[in-house]
Amino acid sequence: MGGPTGRTDRVGWLIAASPAAVYGALLDRDALEAWLPPDGMRGRVERWDPRPGGGFRMVLTYLDPTDNPGKTSEATDAVDVGFADLVPSERVVQRAVFEADDPAYAGTMTMTWDLAAAGDGTEVTVTATDVPPGIDQAAHEEGIASSLANLAAYVEAAV
Numbered sequence: 001m002g003g004p005t006g007r008t009d010r011v012g013w014l015i016a017a018s019p020a021a022v023y024g025a026l027l028d029r030d031a032l033e034a035w036l037p038p039d040g041m042r043g044r045v046e047r048w049d050p051r052p053g054g055g056f057r058m059v060l061t062y063l064d065p066t067d068n069p070g071k072t073s074e075a076t077d078a079v080d081v082g083f084a085d086l087v088p089s090e091r092v093v094q095r096a097v098f099e100a101d102d103p104a105y106a107g108t109m110t111m112t113w114d115l116a117a118a119g120d121g122t123e124v125t126v127t128a129t130d131v132p133p134g135i136d137q138a139a140h141e142e143g144i145a146s147s148l149a150n151l152a153a154y155v156e157a158a159v
Helices: 019-026 029-035 137-158
Strands: 008-015 041-049 055-062 076-087 091-099 109-118 121-129
Touching: 008 137, 019 029, 019 109, 019 121, 019 137, 029 041, 029 055, 029 137, 121 137
Parallel strands: none
Antiparallel strands: 008 121, 041 055, 055 076, 076 091, 091 109, 109 121
């Protein structure tokens, strides 16, 4: 169960690459910019410090903001992400805070990326806890799944 919001969103994806390759893509700035933005968005990393206690700031821009207004501005979502825990080839724990005036997006959401070897690939499970109530659950899970599909395409192309 989540914390203050009581909500947890979870999505899993089987990726045809090693846990080490997937972990590497989670901690590479250029890789993250390439695969993390879900369909319909592009991303830019503005700050990058890939270590426990470090983190990054990403600005996501909607390619067509007409039906998807941003949290930070009309067309963008800005999020400050801290690395709470890094276990090579096993887990990345991020604490994400959206830049938004609307209190429905306030608070710290924890994103845990668990990597488990599965045959010749990796089962990646993303668990988001304390999801701000302004984030629609179905849209959030769809966005995570889109990012995981992008991650799979990114690391599988390198195999």
